[in-house]
Amino acid sequence: MTVLEQPGAYHLAPPPAWRPRLDPAPLLPDGEPYHLLGTEADLDPELLSRLHAGVVRGRRFNEQATALTKQGRLAVYPSSTGQEAAEVAAGLVLAEQDWLFPSYRDTLAAVARGLDPVEVLSLLRGDWHSGYDPRATRVAPLSTPLATQLPHAVGLAHAARLRGDDTVALAMVGDGGTSEGDFHEALNFAAVWQSPVVFLVQNNGFAISVPLAKQTAAPSLAHKAVGYGMPGRLVDGNDAAATHQVLGEAIERAREGGGPTLVEAVTYRMEAHTNADDASRYRSSEEVEHWRAHDPIALLERELRALGRLDEHTVEAVRADAEDMAAGMRDRMNADPVLCPTELFEHVYDQRTPQLREQSALLRAELAADEELAAETAAGGTGAERAGVPSGADEGVRRPGSETR
Amino acid sequence: MTVLEQPGAYHLAPPPAWRPRLDPAPLLPDGEPYHLLGTEADLDPELLSRLHAGVVRGRRFNEQATALTKQGRLAVYPSSTGQEAAEVAAGLVLAEQDWLFPSYRDTLAAVARGLDPVEVLSLLRGDWHSGYDPRATRVAPLSTPLATQLPHAVGLAHAARLRGDDTVALAMVGDGGTSEGDFHEALNFAAVWQSPVVFLVQNNGFAISVPLAKQTAAPSLAHKAVGYGMPGRLVDGNDAAATHQVLGEAIERAREGGGPTLVEAVTYRMEAHTNADDASRYRSSEEVEHWRAHDPIALLERELRALGRLDEHTVEAVRADAEDMAAGMRDRMNADPVLCPTELFEHVYDQRTPQLREQSALLRAELAADEELAAETAAGGTGAERAGVPSGADEGVRRPGSETR
Amino acid sequence: MSTVETISAADGTTAARKPVTMAQALNQALRDAMLEDPTVHLMGEDIGTLGGVFRVTDGLAAEFGEDRCTDTPLAEAGILGSAIGMAMYGLRPVVEMQFDAFAYPSFEQLVSHAARMRNRTRGALPMPITVRVPYGGGIGGVEHHSDSSEAYYMATPGLQVVTPATVADAYGLLRAAIVAEDPVIFMEPKRLYWGKADWSSAEPERVPPIGRAVVRRRGASATLITYGPSVPVCMAAAEAARAEGWDLEVVDLRSLVPFDDVTVAESVRRTGRAVVVHESAGFGGPGGEIAARITERCFHHLEAPVLRVTGFDIPYPPPMLESHHLPGVERVLDAVGRLQWESDWTASGVSSAGGFEGGGE
C-alpha cells in the first residue's frame, strides 16, 4: 500500500510528457490587427487594382442581390456589404488547385473566385440547395449550419496531403460560428494532422443580434489558435491588401507542410443580418457610421490614388464592369428557373430505392392530372393549391415577416 | 459604388472592437507544472496528513474495485491508480455547498468527498445507472459520454450565481475529453458568463490507447484557457499538495466572482484503461516504470517524513483505515443487490405514461408466470432464458473478451 | 387556417377576445410563466435584445432582465447542456432552438442526458426543461430551415413531444410544458406562427392536458389523424370531402408522446377507416408508429388498411419545390379515396401497390 520503501523515487526527473512541448509565444497574434493600406509598405499595384475591381464588383453584387430579395427573386440574402475586402481577398488568394469552404454569407468569396453569380445564388433563390459543381469549381457548397464546414475542409486538406497533392483548403466562418463545437474539433484535427488548411474567421462584430462580447471573453478570436498549437493572426479585414497578404502567407505555409493557421479578420457587417432582419433592434447607427469611415473600397482607392493608379477612367471602367455583372444577374434572375419536380427523387441516393420510385410515380401522376385539369379549365388548380398552402407559393418563395436565416 | 468622394475616411481611429480586449499574458500557464512537495514551500502538515490518508485509501479502493471485477461483482472498472493525488485533492478541496462533476473514471474523487463507495459503484456494478442522490451529496452522476458533464457544471454554477449562492462547481475531464466539442462550448459559456466553475483536466497521457500527441498539438492543455479568456494553470497532478492548492485558489477565485479557471493536472494512468483493456498493446512497461518513480503516495510520504509527521504508527493507522474500507466494500459488494425489475418503468417520466403502465403490467405478468413455473419445477426457467440470451446473464454481468467502456 | 381558429374559438369563454397570432400567444405563455415562477429562465440565440428570429420572446429580456432571458453564445449543445445544469440546481429552463435543423448539435445532450437524467438518478434529478423547436416547412425557408424532426424525439424514451395547431393550444400547451416535471420537446409549426384566432390573453381558454388528443371535427366516414402544421390541411380536406360524400373526422394529436391511444382508437373504431397525415418523411416517421398502433388496437374494426399521407422520403426540398412535397388537400383526398369503399371492392386496392421491383418506371 504505502510505497515508503521505494528509495529516491522523487529525485528522478519528471517524465517527459510534462513540459509544454512548444513555446506558445510564436503562436500568439499581434496585439493590433495587421494592416498595410495607408502605411509605408511597398505594395504590388497590380494586386491592388485587382482587389479594387473585386471589392467594387462585390459591393455591387451585394446591392443587386439585396434588390432581388425585394422583387421576390431571392428567398433571402445575407449581405456582406462592408466585408468585401475579406471576401474578395479570400476569393482571389487561392491557387487553382485550392478549395474554398464558404459559409452561408460568403457568396461573394465564391463569386470573386470566378463562379457564376446565378449559380452561387441557387441556395438563396430556392431553385436548388446548391447550384454549382463543387468538384469542378473547387468551392464547397455554401454551409448554412454554422461551423459544420470546417471539419470538411480539414478532411479534404488531409486527403489531399495523403494523396501528395499540394492543395490547400481555405475555410470561412463567422465570429459566432467560433462558439460551435465543430470549430473546436476542426481546428484540433487540423493541428494534430498538420493539415494544409487555413481558417478565416470574419469577425464582423455580430452573430445576428448577439455582439462579440456575449460570444466570447477571449483576448481575440485569433488567440484561440494557441490552444490548438497553431499560429493565430489578427488582421484588419477591411484592408484588402493586408488580408490578402496574411491569407497568402498562411496558405503558402500550409502548402509547404507547415500546417494550419487561424486568421481573424476584423471587419463589420454594414447591413442587417439578412434582408429580413431589423438591425436597429440591437445596434446604434453611430456604430455603423463609425465603420462607414473605414470602408474597404475607400481604403483601397486612397492607396491606389496615392500610387497614381486610379484615375476617373479606371474608376469608370471598374464601375462599368460591376454594372455589367449586375445587369446580367438581374436579367437571368428575373427569368423563372426551369424546375423539374421529380428531380426531388433523383439525387437522394445513387440509385433510387423502390420506395422513391413509387413516390416519384405518384408525383408524376399528380402532375399529369394537374395538367389535364389545367387544360380543361382556363384558371385551373396548380401544384400549390394541391399542397394546401396559401397561394403565392408558386412565386417560389414566401417569407413571413420576421423569418430570418 | 466608389466612395472616393468621402474625404479623410481613413484617418479616423479604427473602431474599438479591434483591439484584443485583455492582455493574454496573465492567462498563460507556467512553462513547468507547478509543484510543492520536495520544495522549500511551507506546507500545512494537517492537510498533508489528510491528503496522505486519502491517497492511501484511494489506492486501496482502486485495488479492491479491480479485484471485484475479477469476481464478476463489477461490470467493469476504470482504475485511477497513479492518479490518486488529483482525485483526492478534487474530493477534499470543495466546500460543503460546492458541486463535483466527475467523469466515469472519477469514482475516487466522489469517495474522497465522502460518498459511500458502494453507492458510487452502482454504475459499474450494474444494479442501476447512478447509485447516490446528486442533490444530497452535491456530486453529479459519473458521466460516461466524455466531456458532456462540463456544460452541466457551467449551467449549475451559473444557476447558483443567479440565485446569489456562493456555490462553485468543479468539473473533471480527461485529456481525451478535451477534444470534444462539449469541452469547447462549456469553457466558452463559463468565460462569457463568468460562472463560478473550475475545470480540472487530468492529463494522464492516454485516451484508452491514444497518446496525447495524437490528441492535441497544443503547447499544453492548460494553454487552451487563453482562447476562452480564462487563466490556465499547469500543475503536477501527482503532487497532492500542489494540486490541492491550485484547485483551492481557482475555487476561491471563482467564489469571489473572478470567473472560471482551467487546471491541467499532469499525471499518469498506471493501470490499463479498464480491467478489460490490454495496455501492453500501446505502451511500454519502461514508460510505466518511469512514472512509478513519481508515485503520488511516495511523494507525500517523503514530505511527511521530512516534516516528522509520518511514523510507522501513522502509516499503520492509515493502512488499517484503508483495509477497513476495502473489507466493507468486499462484504457489501459480495451480497447480491435487491433488484426490482419493474422499477425500470418508474423513473422514465414523473408519471408513468399509459404505455409504460401496460408494459410494466406485461413484465409483472411474466415474472409471476416465471415464479409459478419455478415453484413447479425445481430447476425452472428464469428471466435470463426468457430473454433468449445465453445463461450467465443472471450473474448480472457478462463481458465478451475485449469489450471496453 | 380559419377552420381551426373557429374551432379553437368555439370552446367557450367569456372574456374579451381579439385576433392574436400563434407567435403572440406563445409570447404571452412565456411571459405568464415567468411572472408566475421566478425559476423559469429563457435561453437561446438572439432571444434577448432581438426577441428571437420569430419574435416569440419579444420584450421578455426588457421586462425580466437578461438573466432571465439570455442571449447565449452560438452553440446548441452548450445551450442545452447548461440548461441541464440549471435544472439540476432547481431552475426551469426554457430553451429556444432557432430552427429545427439547428437543434441537431444538441442531440447528444438531449438523448444521453436530458431524456435520461431522471431515470439515471431514480428521480433525484428531474429535468423540467422545455425545448422550443420551430419546425416544418411551407415558409420558403432555404436548406436546414424546414425540417420535421419529431420522429427523432418520439424514438427517445424520456422525452415528451408536444405540438400545437391552434392559438389556444399554443398558449395552453406551452404553459403545461413549462410546468411539466419532464423534458418536453415543444414543436412550433413555423407556418402557423402568423395564423390568427380570436383569443383572450386575460382569460386564456383551458385546453386539455399534454397526452390528450382532440377531435377537431366530428365525422362518420373515416378519421384523419394529424398534428401541428397538417391540422389545417386536414380540416380543409374534410371540408372539401363533403363534395365527394365523405364525412371525415379530424383528430389533432397535440401530443405525440405520451400518445393518446384512447381518443384515436375510439374514433377509428367508430369510422372504420383512417389516414395518418404529417409533413415529416414517411419512412421511419411518426405515421408508421401511429398506423401500427391503430391496427394493433382496431384491427377488427378496420375496413381498409390505415393509410399514410406524408412528406416524401427525401431531404426537405428547396423553396421553389416545397409545394410538391407538402401533403396537401388533394393528396389527402386521394388517400381517402383509396380506403376501399364498398363501391371499389372489385378494384385491386392498395395491397398490390409497392414491392421491391414495383413502382414507377
Added chain:
Amino acid sequence: MSTVETISAADGTTAARKPVTMAQALNQALRDAMLEDPTVHLMGEDIGTLGGVFRVTDGLAAEFGEDRCTDTPLAEAGILGSAIGMAMYGLRPVVEMQFDAFAYPSFEQLVSHAARMRNRTRGALPMPITVRVPYGGGIGGVEHHSDSSEAYYMATPGLQVVTPATVADAYGLLRAAIVAEDPVIFMEPKRLYWGKADWSSAEPERVPPIGRAVVRRRGASATLITYGPSVPVCMAAAEAARAEGWDLEVVDLRSLVPFDDVTVAESVRRTGRAVVVHESAGFGGPGGEIAARITERCFHHLEAPVLRVTGFDIPYPPPMLESHHLPGVERVLDAVGRLQWESDWTASGVSSAGGFEGGGE
C-alpha cells in the same frame, strides 16, 4: 446462434472453412476492401494501435500504415465531419463509432451533411462513407453502451441502414457498404461479435445485395420479421414453437434502408400472420414502420394485426436488469400466441388491449 450459422453455412461454397467470429469476418472485410481499393481509409478512436475496442480493426494499422487506419482525436463530429471532407476529395472513408451512444455527437454532421450532400449538389458530391456502429445490448454494458439507435438513422432520408446477423453477412454486407456510393450506417450487433460460424476467408460466400431481405427459415403458420441481434432469438423461438404446433417463418431484413417490401410482403401474404421483433424501444422504433408497411400491402391477407415484440419504451437498463428488457424467446412465443388463431376466435384478442386509461394498475 448455431441455427443461423448453419443457415449461413448452408449457402454452399467449396473452399475450406473454419470457425470464424463475426468480428473476424468484419476484420477480413476491411482488410480485403483496403487491399482492393487504395482510397479506403479507416478512421476512429483506438482503431489503430489497439485495433479497436472490439478488435475489428486488429492489425490493419500495422498492415496498411497509420494514414489508412487512423487513430483520431476523441471527437465524433470531427471524425465524421473530416470523413465527409475526405469523401469530397474522392476517398472512401470507413468510420468506426466506438459505441452506439457515442455516435450522437456526430448527429448533425450525419443528418445535415453526410445524408444530404449528394442531393444538395445534384450528385456532384456523393458520400461513399461507411459508418460502423456497434449497437444493441445483451453484453452487460454500462449506461450508454447498449443503445439501439437504428430508428434515428431510418428516419433520415439519404442514409442506408444495414445490419448483419450472420458471419457471412457481416463480411458480405460490409464489403457492399464500402463500395456503395452512398453513406451506409453499418450497424454491428455487439452481442453477435463473438458468435462463430464455419466460413472461408479465401472464398467468402456471396450474399444478397444491400436492400434484400432473406428468409432464414421457411414456415407456414406466421412470419417473424427481424434483424441483427434478434435474428438468433427468432430462430430459437421458431424452433421452440414447433412444440406448440406452429411452423414459423423467419425473415432477416439485413437492410432497413432500402427496405425489401417484396420479400416481406410475399412471406406475410403466404402466412397471413406476422410479428416484428427488435431490441430497440417499440414506440417510434423500426417496428412501427415495418408493421404499417406490411398492413398497407397485405391487409386482405392478414388474419390478425401485425404484432410487435420490442424493447420497452425506456432508456436501456443497467446490466443486471437488461435480461428483462430484451425481447426473448418466451416473449416472441407469447406474441405468436396472440395472433388470433382460429381456436381463439371467441376470446377478446389484442384489439381490446391497450388504450389510454387501460393497462396495468
